Amino acid sequence: MDFYHLSHTDLDGYTCQYITKHIYHEGFFVNANYGEEVTVRIDEILHRIERSMKENVFFLITDLNLSEDEAAYLDNEIKRFKEKNIKLLLLDHHASGIETAEKFDWYHLDVTKSASKITYDYFNNGNNISHLEKFIDAVNAVDIWLQEDPLFEFGKVLMRLVDEAKEINRFTFNSAHIRYKHTMLSKALPYIEKEHNYILLDDDICKIKKSFFIKSSNDTLDNLVTNYILDLIEAKKEEMTIYFQGNKGILTYGIQNSSIVGNGFLRLNPDYHFFMNVSPRGTFSLRADNKMDVSKMAELIAGGGGHPNASGGKLKEFKEFFIYDELKSFIEALLKDKE
Numbered sequence: 001m002d003f004y005h006l007s008h009t010d011l012d013g014y015t016c017q018y019i020t021k022h023i024y025h026e027g028f029f030v031n032a033n034y035g036e037e038v039t040v041r042i043d044e045i046l047h048r049i050e051r052s053m054k055e056n057v058f059f060l061i062t063d064l065n066l067s068e069d070e071a072a073y074l075d076n077e078i079k080r081f082k083e084k085n086i087k088l089l090l091l092d093h094h095a096s097g098i099e100t101a102e103k104f105d106w107y108h109l110d111v112t113k114s115a116s117k118i119t120y121d122y123f124n125n126g127n128n129i130s131h132l133e134k135f136i137d138a139v140n141a142v143d144i145w146l147q148e149d150p151l152f153e154f155g156k157v158l159m160r161l162v163d164e165a166k167e168i169n170r171f172t173f174n175s176a177h178i179r180y181k182h183t184m185l186s187k188a189l190p191y192i193e194k195e196h197n198y199i200l201l202d203d204d205i206c207k208i209k210k211s212f213f214i215k216s217s218n219d220t221l222d223n224l225v226t227n228y229i230l231d232l233i234e235a236k237k238e239e240m241t242i243y244f245q246g247n248k249g250i251l252t253y254g255i256q257n258s259s260i261v262g263n264g265f266l267r268l269n270p271d272y273h274f275f276m277n278v279s280p281r282g283t284f285s286l287r288a289d290n291k292m293d294v295s296k297m298a299e300l301i302a303g304g305g306g307h308p309n310a311s312g313g314k315l316k317e318f319k320e321f322f323i324y325d326e327l328k329s330f331i332e333a334l335l336k337d338k339e
Helices: 011-021 036-051 068-079 095-101 115-123 130-143 152-163 174-193 197-203 205-213 221-236 258-268 294-302 324-337
Strands: 002-007 028-031 056-062 085-092 107-109 241-244 247-253 274-278 283-288 305-307 310-314
Touching (some): 002 011, 011 056, 011 115, 036 068, 068 095, 085 115, 152 205, 174 205, 247 258, 258 283, 294 305
Parallel strands (some): 002 028, 247 274
Antiparallel strands (some): 305 310
16 A cells, blocks of 8 residues: 655644654655645645555645645545545644535544644554654644643654754655654654653754764764765765756755855766755855856856855746756756756
8 A cells, every 4th residue: 555644844744744654664755834835745646646556545634724725626636546545534633624624524623632643543543653642742732832731841842853853955855854854753752751851852952963964973963964965965966967058067955054065065076067056935056166157157047146166146937846856847947048
């Protein structure tokens, strides 16, 4: 059976996926914020279902309340797959979804608890996840703001741990991003049984983050993250390669410390001439290593500028992209038009 899990981009949403990851180890996990991205991610999963040879499918959505239009669209699209047996389920707790939940039998709503608590209760029977119960209670306490709950303070630290785990961009490296978020939760899990658990967890946040990125020897978090991101890019560099006026480059989307990562990549790959990173707001940075003048490139493509080895600007007619391949197609068309 194929398992697909779409969830929100906060502690509650990632914890829902952390629960189901214990059961569906090989599932596809992706996240969305509210707005246009919800439909984009639904379509992404539908396309995966369409391409898959598996007949049995479980499509789960958690911690996202769909509008009536979004729910109707999904319901109609699922019905197109007549040759597949698709179980569609939405588990949510937002009161704004009440009217939609009343119209679709696959939309389960409970406004009294967090989405992760709803998800835990749904999957707990026979799935060997009871060791997560206290942890889920902490997430529940902070998500629905139960300040008198003894686990509330631990939940607050958990929320910051997950919210600030942004070192791996979800648009460019989704699977690594999910693995990182889930690892943060796994590393935090043992703390809940300790005295002064929330203080100890708060003290160790940097250590927990670094433990994910260390390969052999310790270093600063920035250096460890840079080396990790460089490995991710190296593994995907063929599909991330772009060209401009005969120059070979790499395109990333929304990564942190792009100047450091860019310079590191170019030194490791002398056959590449430039490194381009685009932010979700449409600003971009360019890096070179004395093989081309990226200030001229920035000026040509967007009226930007800077230095021969470090330049940038803002792309005109840019819209926010949620899928890396769609951004790449946009950039490739832009670069070709400006040659």
